[in-house]
Amino acid sequence: MTESSDFFEAQHQRLANGYTLEDGSPENCVELAIIMSGYLRMDKMNPEILHLTGTEDDRGGFKPLWPLPYDYHLKWRGHTICVAEGVVYDPILESPVPLEDYPKVAFGTDILVRKSVFDINPTLYAAEIDRD
Numbered sequence: 001m002t003e004s005s006d007f008f009e010a011q012h013q014r015l016a017n018g019y020t021l022e023d024g025s026p027e028n029c030v031e032l033a034i035i036m037s038g039y040l041r042m043d044k045m046n047p048e049i050l051h052l053t054g055t056e057d058d059r060g061g062f063k064p065l066w067p068l069p070y071d072y073h074l075k076w077r078g079h080t081i082c083v084a085e086g087v088v089y090d091p092i093l094e095s096p097v098p099l100e101d102y103p104k105v106a107f108g109t110d111i112l113v114r115k116s117v118f119d120i121n122p123t124l125y126a127a128e129i130d131r132d
Contacts, residue, residue, distance in 0.1 A: 004039035011091035029080040036082040047084035
């Protein structure tokens with residue numbers, strides 16, 4: 001196994017019973033995606049960070065995302081993920097999935113809006129990776 005797959009598996013196990021930190025506060029999907037991207041860069045991949053929202057509603061806002069792994073107990077305005085080589089590395093799921101399958105697998109919908117893409121400096125979160 002690679003360090004990125006070890007990190008993914010550890011995060012999936014940690015998040016399997018809820019999207020929270022040890023102190024009970026909500027997990028930060030942006031931070032998880034950025035750290036995951038650091039591990040994938042160590043594996044010689046070129047990841048990108050994508051922020052997703054639901055489809056637009058009648059009032060100009062966005063419909064919430066209901067993550068299926070949490071049986072509709074959570075509702076998100078958006079979600080940030082790490083994508084490399086057309087595969088989404090989101091530890092809410094048991095394993096990475098192709099980007100085209102991700103909306104259906106993670107949220108039960110075919111359509112997600114890509115709000116923005118973050119350009120990540122590969123050394124930005126090296127300290128976060130080193131601490132693990």
